[in-house]
Amino acid sequence: MDSLRVICLPGLGADCRLFQDVSPLLADPVCPEWIPARGKETLGEYSVAFAERVDLSEPFIVFGMSFGGMVALEAAMRQEGFARQCRGILSVSSCRDKTAIDNAFKKRAQLLAYLPDSLLRLGLVTFSERFSPHDSLENRQRMLLRAMANECDLTFFRWAVQACAGWDRLPWDGDQTDVPYWQVHGKNDDVIPIPLGHADETWEDAGHLLNYTHPEQIAQALERMAEAVGGRALALDRVSN
Template sequence: MNIYCFSGLGADKSVFQFLKIENARLHFVEWIAPMGNESLARYSQRLVSTLDLQPPYVFMGVSFGGMIALEASKITDPENIFLVSSAQSSLEIPVLFRLLERTKLYKIIPCILFRTPNCFVHSLFGASSINEKKLLNEIVRNTEVKFLKWAFGAIVNWIPKETRKAVRIHGTKDRIIPLRAQNISLRISGGSHLLIVRNANEVSEFISALL
């Protein structure tokens, strides 16, 4: 089975490095530059058109990548979609984030602050071990701020026209996309927004059993 992996904002294939999914080949999707203020749906259509999809295949998206995977699945036909620490609509995004977009405050924050790792970011993402903090620090430092600011606006304005059924994996301690009444396939007790790293074995076993 081919698994096309969509990473989170600012992240790359490194977030998938601890997965060990049986009988699967992982393909890591590279982001393309957004065009102006295009929607999440339009961006996803352009992105998926650059991929050489090899059947049989499924999509797996982490955080922001899960939203992209959902939109991309509407114009392709993956056998399944795995959403890890992700959302199925902007309604699942915390009110604070939507408020920041409405006031446009994030647009005037200096770029250097987006690339500066700190204790608040570690806490927000649930990074506690030395290795988790090291990985998160690297992601933060390599973040393309222009892309990040576009994505932030696109996410909070995202209203899917239809919702495709997906397999959802989520941590009970996720502070970025908190659990509410979502229909979750696998709830990982104590799992943070970085469960793709800390709980890689549980995620791998669960996905392997469904392929």
């Protein structure tokens, strides 16, 4: 079986370091950088613009964490080339429509608009130290979270939070896209609590950062998705494991 690219899309305030534990298990992982957002464009509009920058010359599957899962879903629904080449989306610790965006998040998004950069940066770094307390993270992983919080693009972060708060995706009925879509959620996720009926698969011992706490299981889920279309996601030295 030929290997499939796995396009890894990170969550809010994060970057490719979010996939440091999963990427070595995969045959061909790629993590494209987010493009700058244009003004007040919606999540759907941004997803189309982003998808147009992705290499669509060959088939791929997507591993979307949180915000990344939302972008992948919107791209699959709105951008023809992306939908044609995407063989599946594994959406982890994410959501599939606007019903998952609660009022508490929307209120925090409104407050965020008034915070100066210095306070926002301080808040992100401080929050990173206690982010997702149900996840048993190693010290190096906590250090990665802190580094990402300290280095993230605040302009993009502000836009992304507002875009998520204003997401207009109607409730999921399963017919929005022909791209195979599978949503995994940790039962103890206190960052994005499981929206009723959203998760296709719930992991009992997991919080929000399954990418760090369950990399082997994530890689196997991607492999199952690849195998379903006659491909392979795992690195060769992992296939027999």
